[in-house]
Amino acid sequence: MECKTATVVAVHRERYELLMEEKNLYGKLKTSAFYNTMEIVEFPTVGDVVELAENPTGDSMILKVLPRKSVFKRLNATPGQPDLALAANFDYVFITMSLNKDFHVSKLERYLTVAWQSGGTPVIVLTKVDLCEDRETYVEQVMRVAPGVDFACVSSVTGEGFEKLEKYLGAGKTLVLLGSSGVGKSSFANAVLGREEMLTGGIREADAQGRHTTTYKQCFLIPKVIRLPGGNVIKGGGRIIDTPGIRKLIVSEAEQGMQVSFEDVEELARQCRFSDCGHKTEPGCAILAALEDGTLDRKRWHTYQEMQREERFATERRKLMEKRLEKKMSKRKKY
Template identity: 40%
Template sequence: MDLKKLGWNDHWEQQWTMLDRKDAIPARVIGDFGHKYRVATAFSSDIWAEMTGKLQHELQNRSYFPAIGDWVAVQRLEGEERVIIQGILDRKTCISRQSAGTVTHEQIIAANVDTLFLVCALNNDFNVRRIERYLIMAWSSGVNPVILLSKADLCSDVNERLRLIQEASIGVPVHVISAHNNQGFEELSKYITTGSTVALTGSSGCGKSTIINWLSGEVLQRTQDVREGDNRGRHTTTHRELFLLPQGAVMIDTPGMRELKLWEDEGGVSLTFADIEEMSTTCRFTDCMHEKEAGCAVLKAVADGEIEEKRLLNYRKTLRELKYQTQKEAKAQSKLNSRNSNTNGTRRKSSEWLRLADE
């Protein structure tokens, strides 16, 4: 297989040259099944792969393990239909969230993505606040977000819902689509060009698998109808998988998310709520919390109808959540550092992991 079809370019070639590994070949993770993976290489478009035991032990933190979209260094095994992962190339972008449950843990959704399609169905599962959270995740990961309002054929007030999303996603492209009516196909074509990597995320039943089948022109993913009564979807996609589209792009499908717990903020909040943060610069107090303070420009904007109150409430909630998350992570890291040496539990460069695999 031509690695360029998988997104290999000068950026990865330069990083690979620095590794100086004659016994390894590059591969891209196209399927993530926990501790086992499917990868694509120059000699095979789909083969099983697993990490060396030493690499797995040294990585420790699950978020450092290979993820869908990662480029890895693998070694072929003579006479076997599998390869061994010896190292991971440094990620260009990384989309992550806090894993479900009470344990503080980063869950990688996809790596090395150029564009993230945030899919929101225009049925009864439509939720503006959820899109705001997705935008924070996207901006913080370093990818370019694009909002897709799917299932337009099932909505009677498309223009109103489009307006609500546009007001909450300043500067972000928004496209109304319908796979059933073939609406919006041409608009999406500019994102799925040769060599680009696009990922899809959204709640269960928003139509991600249908979009992949629609753009590819064939059935690559199984789909199911949403539940009757609440228009909620079933988890059709149960693992992360990478597909090659006929347009030349790589597309990553991810399982639907009922809940999105943000992992960290790398500027995503400021970009998502740019209107509120810009308005806050004119507040009377520099440390204004926009709750009850006198001279608060943000509260005045809400009273005047310039900013939606629900948007401000979501902004406050997000800041509180991220602050709490940072505190939990700091405590967890402190405990980890007390048990391990200074080198354990930290992210290393790919060249270091490859060296460790040889020791």
């Protein structure tokens, strides 16, 4: 068997759909490389480039994941398990929110943090503009919490707004769609692909909540010429990754991301009189002063604190896992 590399285009339970040059094939993880190992290994996700032993008659064997240029991770709800990688090697993170009850500034702040952390560039995509009558109020909020981040209001029904995103859809570029269930990620992907590739779902209009229609992540090649709903034509050629809706995004590694998305808060904290200020009752606290005079939004401060707690929790958990592994390894060495 010969060693080659391929890109992961879909993940189904334990089977991986791979693309090698123009050829589609399936792969499975090599047990000794991923399970019976004494290291914390990265499991492949969509967008990953993997090394594999090709099997022309059946599933190929995936040997390892090559280093990633970007990755989007979230905390694994199962204790003792490594973080979950949702997608890898993308250039742009399309933070998808619909222009209705799904829109929350604190949610946007969270997504921005993990997007900056991932190594990709965030772009904010506000969906269902055809159903929205006061887009300006949403746009104002976006510009306030994400100054300098590009955004577009789009409709996958009428094709409005996609031309503003053309620069992210070109050859050699990969984008990943992230957002809650029902916001229209798969509808967006279908509009760009010009075909009903992904199943889309109805939403419960009562609470505007989605139903989790998409159950696995998948990567598609965008056609060179995109014919949008409504008839407009724009250029494509890149790749798009659709993902299942995220219920609550709990951060794991987020330190660098927080530095970018909460730059204003961290800058304030540096101005406190005491370098170890707890921002509670200390004299000369710049945070308390900013909360008092309204320059720092209380909700924004709350989100920041919440995310810092999550980040600390995730770090502690990671350290614990590493310690356990070390113990296991030193025990093995004794025999």
